[in-house]
Amino acid sequence: MKIAIGTKNKAKVQAIEKGFQQHINEVSFQCLKTESNVSEQPFSDQETIEGALNRAKNVLRMTNADIGIGLEGGVTETLYGMFLCNWGSLVDRNGNEIIAGGARISLPTEIAEGLRKGRELGPLMDEFTSKTGIRQSEGAVGVFTDGLVTRDVMFFHVVQLLIGQWKYKKNQF
Numbered sequence: 001m002k003i004a005i006g007t008k009n010k011a012k013v014q015a016i017e018k019g020f021q022q023h024i025n026e027v028s029f030q031c032l033k034t035e036s037n038v039s040e041q042p043f044s045d046q047e048t049i050e051g052a053l054n055r056a057k058n059v060l061r062m063t064n065a066d067i068g069i070g071l072e073g074g075v076t077e078t079l080y081g082m083f084l085c086n087w088g089s090l091v092d093r094n095g096n097e098i099i100a101g102g103a104r105i106s107l108p109t110e111i112a113e114g115l116r117k118g119r120e121l122g123p124l125m126d127e128f129t130s131k132t133g134i135r136q137s138e139g140a141v142g143v144f145t146d147g148l149v150t151r152d153v154m155f156f157h158v159v160q161l162l163i164g165q166w167k168y169k170k171n172q173f
């Protein structure tokens with residue numbers, strides 16, 4: 001089975017490859033930088049879902065793979081502050097469109113303020129940690145959970161939710 005991955009982000013690619021290798025025999029992967037067709041910093045669940053779905057559809061269109069996967073990170077305002085949100089989508093050639101969400105945690109006020117002023121989370125996290133490429137490694141979720149749940153682990157769970165729902169749907173028909 002050929003899987004097209006709509007990103008080259010290491011944390012996302014690692015999660016997708018591990019997820020499929022655990023559940024599907026004989027898989028091959030192709031990673032392509034793919035448009036999400038939403039803003040650089042999605043600001044709601046709705047926009048983040050749309051980004052994940054667009055990435056999955058776009059990457060499937062760009063390849064001859066059986067399945068396209070899109071993962072998207074965003075933030076969402078709540079009455080309890082701003083939360084990190086993450087969504088994933090799996091689309092196949094039969095028109096199945098599966099969506100699943102990841103863990104969410106609240107962001108510190110100073111990070112939320114930066115986001116409200118129009119900054120992107122990636123660069124904000126690099127400044128906050130004095131490191132580079134946080135979004136490709138532990139991610140904000142890893143930093144603010146003291147390394148307990150890193151971005152690849154969080155996305156691995158999302159990928160399992162996608163594969164599981166897709167398998168369930170296939171077994172129904």
Ligand SMILES: O=P(O)(O)OP(=O)(O)OP(=O)(O)OC[C@H]1O[C@@H](n2cnc3c(O)ncnc32)[C@H](O)[C@@H]1O
Nearest residue numbers: 007009040041072073120121122125135139140141
């Ligand atoms: O290469 P792609 O796949 O685009 O990966 P990305 O991390 O840059 O892009 P996302 O669409 O997942 O995330 C949108 C923005 O939010 C940032 N972001 C999202 N989740 C993050 C996290 O856990 N840690 C750091 N930055 C994050 C990210 O860097 C972007 O600026």
